[in-house]
Amino acid sequence: MRLPGTRYQEHGWEQVRKLLGQCSLQACARFTPAMLLDADPLDSLAAYIDAVAPLLQARAARGEAPGNSYGDTVAELALSLVFELQARPADWAALCAAVAGEHARAPQFWTRPGGDAQLRKKFNDLYAVLRDKVDSDNYAVACGRECSPNRMYAYRMLDTAYHEIARLFDAWREHPAQVGAILGREIGAMPIEARQLRSILDCRPEWILNWSASQERFGAAPGPLHTRSKRFASLKDNPAKIGAMLREIGDYEALSGNADRDWLQGQNDADVWLEDYWRVLNESEQGSTPGPDQILEAQQDELAAPVDIEPAAPESLDAPALAPVADGFCVAPDYCSMAAAAEDRASWAARRMAQYSLPVRLAVYLKLLGPCDDSYPPEWLIGAGGELPGMAQLAQLDGISLPTLRKRRDAAIAHLNAASLEAAGIEEKRRWA
Amino acid sequence: MGMTQLDRKLQAGLLLGARVEGDRLQLADAVLRGALDGTRALTQGERSALQGSPLTLRRFRQLALARRQGVRSGWAGSRGMLRAADSGAIFDTLHTDDRMWRLHVVDSGGKLAVILQLDPQSRGAAQVLASGVQVVVRDGAGAIVLHGCLDPDGECEGPWPFATAPAAHFQQHGARFDVMPDV
Numbered sequence: 001m002r003l004p005g006t007r008y009q010e011h012g013w014e015q016v017r018k019l020l021g022q023c024s025l026q027a028c029a030r031f032t033p034a035m036l037l038d039a040d041p042l043d044s045l046a047a048y049i050d051a052v053a054p055l056l057q058a059r060a061a062r063g064e065a066p067g068n069s070y071g072d073t074v075a076e077l078a079l080s081l082v083f084e085l086q087a088r089p090a091d092w093a094a095l096c097a098a099v100a101g102e103h104a105r106a107p108q109f110w111t112r113p114g115g116d117a118q119l120r121k122k123f124n125d126l127y128a129v130l131r132d133k134v135d136s137d138n139y140a141v142a143c144g145r146e147c148s149p150n151r152m153y154a155y156r157m158l159d160t161a162y163h164e165i166a167r168l169f170d171a172w173r174e175h176p177a178q179v180g181a182i183l184g185r186e187i188g189a190m191p192i193e194a195r196q197l198r199s200i201l202d203c204r205p206e207w208i209l210n211w212s213a214s215q216e217r218f219g220a221a222p223g224p225l226h227t228r229s230k231r232f233a234s235l236k237d238n239p240a241k242i243g244a245m246l247r248e249i250g251d252y253e254a255l256s257g258n259a260d261r262d263w264l265q266g267q268n269d270a271d272v273w274l275e276d277y278w279r280v281l282n283e284s285e286q287g288s289t290p291g292p293d294q295i296l297e298a299q300q301d302e303l304a305a306p307v308d309i310e311p312a313a314p315e316s317l318d319a320p321a322l323a324p325v326a327d328g329f330c331v332a333p334d335y336c337s338m339a340a341a342a343e344d345r346a347s348w349a350a351r352r353m354a355q356y357s358l359p360v361r362l363a364v365y366l367k368l369l370g371p372c373d374d375s376y377p378p379e380w381l382i383g384a385g386g387e388l389p390g391m392a393q394l395a396q397l398d399g400i401s402l403p404t405l406r407k408r409r410d411a412a413i414a415h416l417n418a419a420s421l422e423a424a425g426i427e428e429k430r431r432w433a
Numbered sequence: 434m435g436m437t438q439l440d441r442k443l444q445a446g447l448l449l450g451a452r453v454e455g456d457r458l459q460l461a462d463a464v465l466r467g468a469l470d471g472t473r474a475l476t477q478g479e480r481s482a483l484q485g486s487p488l489t490l491r492r493f494r495q496l497a498l499a500r501r502q503g504v505r506s507g508w509a510g511s512r513g514m515l516r517a518a519d520s521g522a523i524f525d526t527l528h529t530d531d532r533m534w535r536l537h538v539v540d541s542g543g544k545l546a547v548i549l550q551l552d553p554q555s556r557g558a559a560q561v562l563a564s565g566v567q568v569v570v571r572d573g574a575g576a577i578v579l580h581g582c583l584d585p586d587g588e589c590e591g592p593w594p595f596a597t598a599p600a601a602h603f604q605q606h607g608a609r610f611d612v613m614p615d616v
Contacts, residue, residue, distance in 0.1 A: 083450070087451060088454070137488055140457075140458055140488060140492065141492050144458065144461075144492055145458075251591070271441045271442060271444075272497075272498075272501060273494045273497035273498050274441055274444060274448075276469060276500075277448075277493065277494075277497070280468045280475065280483075280493075281484075283468070283471065284474045284477070284479070287474030289474045289475065289476045290476075291476055292476075293478030294461065294464050294479065295482050296457075296458060296459055296460060344437050344439070346437075347437040347439060347440050348437070348440040365439075368443055368446035368447060368450060369442055375438045375439040376439070416443070
């Protein structure tokens with residue numbers, strides 16, 4: 001399924017989920033899951049990100065199968081979800097609580113037989129929730145309409161239901177009774193609807209309701225609109241709403257199927273919008289637009305029910321072993337002096353972070369822009385691929401512990417954040433003076 | 434204090450990477466567009482809302498880039514009004530004030546279809562067509578009437594999305610419409 005802005009709603013998601021599960025287990029092995037029980041989830045989150053991101057980056061560098069029809073690879077999608085997690089500590093805290101709960105039932109469950117699978121399930125749940133949060137945000141950004149994670153889940157449920165109905169229609173000879181139940185009449189010859197059903201746009205909302213209602217009778221689990229869960233309560237008796245959602249999926253599929261949507265990416269200077277941002281802030285400060293503020297009310301999305309976790313499909317344990325990732329390249333002895341000399345001292349960020357050591361400053365770039373960026377001076381980069389040193393190496397270069405480096409890095413980022421507004425004002429005045 | 438390319442990327446990373454639990458869109462597109470166009474500056478409260486909501490900021494970025502794309506193609510949007518005489522009985526072809534676009538509704542096999550046409554003679558039409566920009570038509574209340582890409586003839590067609598007939602619908606929703614570049 002494709003919807004405006006979404007990245008994680010196509011079949012490739014299964015591969016993304018598996019890769020995240022694998023790499024998360026590998027990352028956990030480095031710092032033992034007992035760390036997830038620590039009092040401060042922020043610390044364990046930082047440690048997890050530092051461990052898992054290089055594993056995924058190594059995968060991404062190798063280039064792999066696309067995980068969606070926009071050309072994002074599985075590893076890139078996994079990596080950007082990890083990047084999102086880093087900014088959403090509440091989701092991480094939920095994972096820690098789930099691990100702690102399991103640990104209370106079965107102490108150190110991850111060391112027991114099957115414990116790996118249990119631990120991986122926790123990560124699967126974490127990312128299943130996160131992908132819908134991320135995509136509902138992406139959707140809102142793309143079309144300016146509010147969307148809850150549960151609404152995203154509902155779109156996907158309807159899309160899956162449509163595909164199931166299409167499959168049944170296709171095999172109407174084998175399933176005459178259920179096709180009859182969906183259409184609301186007895187089936188003798190090939191139903192005309194089966195011939196006419198070409199896309200989700202042709203799917204009638206009543207069929208979805210009838211299909212869901214019939215599932216249990218035909219030997220399956222209760223249909224999604226007929227379980228005891230309240231999740232889709234607002235859709236249950238509302239074919240008009242179902243129809244509108246089906247249409248939206250179908251319309252966008254038709255649009256995105258033949259549309260060239262690359263023109264936005266075509267702008268090399270993708271940060272040009274910053275100028276608009278600074279200008280708008282400045283005009284707002286100078287201007288005297290009379291009130292009242294036109295701020296949107298929080299909208300009540302009927303589908304924004306509390307999200308119960310989507311049951312993850314059982315997964316075989318024969319996942320291929322991951323190639324070990326080297327712990328980083330050697331850093332030349334004069335790296336720090338070379339890197340410091342290459343830093344543009346006039347730059348805003350360099351001056352703002354002057355009180356921090358070079359490794360801390362580089363850790364800031366690593367966190368905000370990733371290990372590779374074409375604006376990094378070559379003197380900063382190491383290894384064949386040309387990337388910033390990893391966190392462990394930076395800590396070593398600075399002669400401090402990894403947790404201390406993380407704390408200083410985050411302090412530097414907070415400092416930059418505070419300075420960022422002021423910088424916007426200065427830049428703006430300089431530009432428009 | 435200079436802003437290097439790396440500084441700008443870092444600032445964009447700071448702004449776009451932030452997340453707020455329970456964040457939502459705080460400002461309507463119309464308010465953001467007004468600020469971008471310079472027709473209505475944000476109030477202090479709106480400015481705080483923009484700065485405090487990464488999601489709203491990401492929407493702002495989307496609109497800013499679309500607007501720049503429009504400016505690059507020489508077109509940042511067009512507006513049109515229903516003529517006062519429209520009684521609601523028949524829906525006539527509508528034109529935008531700049532005569533760049535025609536909007537009309539046809540009966541296509543028992544279903545209403547809405548068609549937007551770019552006038553190839555109008556100023557900037559070739560650039561708009563070449564930019565590959567998507568267009569969105571909204572009614573006076575901001576609801577989407579049509580959304581899509583222009584075909585090589587400068588046309589875009591879609592189903593009429595409302596239960597109410599076109600003339601009545603436009604009358605009830607501000608008696609005007611916008612054609613804007615969209616992302």
